[in-house]
Amino acid sequence: MPFAPIQQKIDIEEIKDGIIYLKNGGMRAILLTSSINFALKSSDEQDALIFKYQSLLNSLDFPLQISVISRRIDLSSYLAVLEQKKREQPNELLKIQIDEYMDFIKNLVQISNIISQSFLVVIPLSPMENKEQNIMEKIGLTKKKSDFQEKTREELKDQIWQRADFVISGLAGIGIKAAPLNDQEIIEILYKIYNTGSQEKLKMEEIN
Numbered sequence: 152m153p154f155a156p157i158q159q160k161i162d163i164e165e166i167k168d169g170i171i172y173l174k175n176g177g178m179r180a181i182l183l184t185s186s187i188n189f190a191l192k193s194s195d196e197q198d199a200l201i202f203k204y205q206s207l208l209n210s211l212d213f214p215l216q217i218s219v220i221s222r223r224i225d226l227s228s229y230l231a232v233l234e235q236k237k238r239e240q241p242n243e244l245l246k247i248q249i250d251e252y253m254d255f256i257k258n259l260v261q262i263s264n265i266i267s268q269s270f271l272v273v274i275p276l277s278p279m280e281n282k283e284q285n286i287m288e289k290i291g292l293t294k295k296k297s298d299f300q301e302k303t304r305e306e307l308k309d310q311i312w313q314r315a316d317f318v319i320s321g322l323a324g325i326g327i328k329a330a331p332l333n334d335q336e337i338i339e340i341l342y343k344i345y346n347t348g349s350q351e352k353l354k355m356e357e358i359n
Contacts, residue, residue: 176278216273
């Protein structure tokens with residue numbers, strides 16, 4: 152029995168303008184955030200962070216999903232770059248130093264798992280929040296269905312980005328930087344979720 156393509160099993164209609172459009176009419180925006188080393192904070196700083204985070208959550212009138220994606224880092228491409236640098240290096244002493252550094256990296260990878268983590272905030276927009284559109288479609292009151300849907304989609308896009316801006320502002324008050332993923336970054340992160348063997352780290356220079 153042939154297996155259905157993975158695309159048929161994913162409830163995604165399309166990814167456009169930084170938004171995931173679901174087949175049921177819902178939308179999702181994804182923020183990539185920086186992190187805080189909570190353990191290194193003083194007791195007073197920890198209490199202040201907890202209070203600010205609690206205040207942010209209490210100010211929301213919509214749900215959030217917070218995800219942490221952990222991946223073992225694959226350093227093979229980095230080692231390949233070092234190997235190329237070593238071959239191009241005319242100074243024999245520097246070649247030896249590069250070789251020793253490469254051995255150090257290889258040994259480090261063998262004795263410990265080096266894990267990278269990406270922190271994501273998923274902002275949803277439920278199809279139930281677009282109930283008027285569904286009702287009008289069912290009773291056939293929309294003569295230009297595509298025009299109506301496009302107008303509604305633009306309105307919903309504005310709404311989900313308002314939510315994203317609100318969350319970004321709230322996280323900034325805690326000392327956490329956040330930025331929305333673009334189409335390519337969303338595709339990459341979804342690929343890594345559905346292909347667990349992938350070890351490449353999601354890159355986003357704006358967060359660093």
